[in-house]
Amino acid sequence: MKKRNLIISLICIICAIFLMKDSYKHRKIISEWNKYELSEDWNKDAKEVMKVYINAMNAKDIDIMKECIFTCENYDHVYIGFSIPSKDILNSIKYIEYIDSEEATFRPVEGKLKNGKSILFKEGKALDVTYDVKYRIENQPEKSGINDFRYTLVKNKEGRYKIIEAGY
Known part of the structure; x- marks a missing residue:
């Protein structure tokens, strides 16, 4: 006993x-x-925006993540396909670390407004971002380890870069 x-x-x-x-x-x-500490102009550099976004994911800081994402009144994100990861996804990440990013070919991005009109984003950058991620549970869309993902960032009216879409 x-x-x-x-x-x-x-x-x-x-x-x-x-x-x-x-x-x-x-x-x-x-x-x-x-x-x-973020400088005042951190979001005027596309690479810095990606670094801040991934570090905010690591710290689960949703407010900073929201500052990195493009939003527009009457804008329908369904046509662009990018939003903040859900709490379940954030909680499944043990850690994520930004490694590097390289510029890729930027193509203008077209989005649809809720009123049916289109909006065309001609200024921006496409970045191939490399990061290291470790998940708590291995049943995820990508494997733990070093991954690459392409993010498209556009400039808003103030000349600040915002993430508008992501994909391979």
């Missing part, structure tokens, strides 16, 4: 250590993110 209780206690201690390890890592990520 004592041996059984000892084994159960050891298993509980080991589980607690693993849970605390993840909690400690997440607190460390949040702490590092809070120290990260």
Whole structure:
């Protein structure tokens, strides 16, 4: 009986250590993110926008992620196909780290307004972004490890880059 209780206690201690390890890592990520100061012009450089967006995903900072994404009154995102990842997806990410990004060929992006009219974005950049991601559960659309993804960013009226679509 004592041996059984000892084994159960050891298993509980080991589980607690693993849970605390993840909690400690997440607190460390949040702490590092809070120290990260954004310059006033951070969103006037497309590469910096992607770096901030991925670091915000890592810290699960939805407010900063929203600042990186293009929004427009009466704009229907269904035709563009980019929005902030759901909480389930964010929670499934153990960590994500920006590695690098390279410019790709930018093609104008057309979007549809809710009133049926079109809007054409002629100024912007396409970036092939490389990042390292580790998922808690391996049943994800992409594998844990180093991945590449193409993001399209457009300039808004203030000349700031915003993510408008993503894909391969």
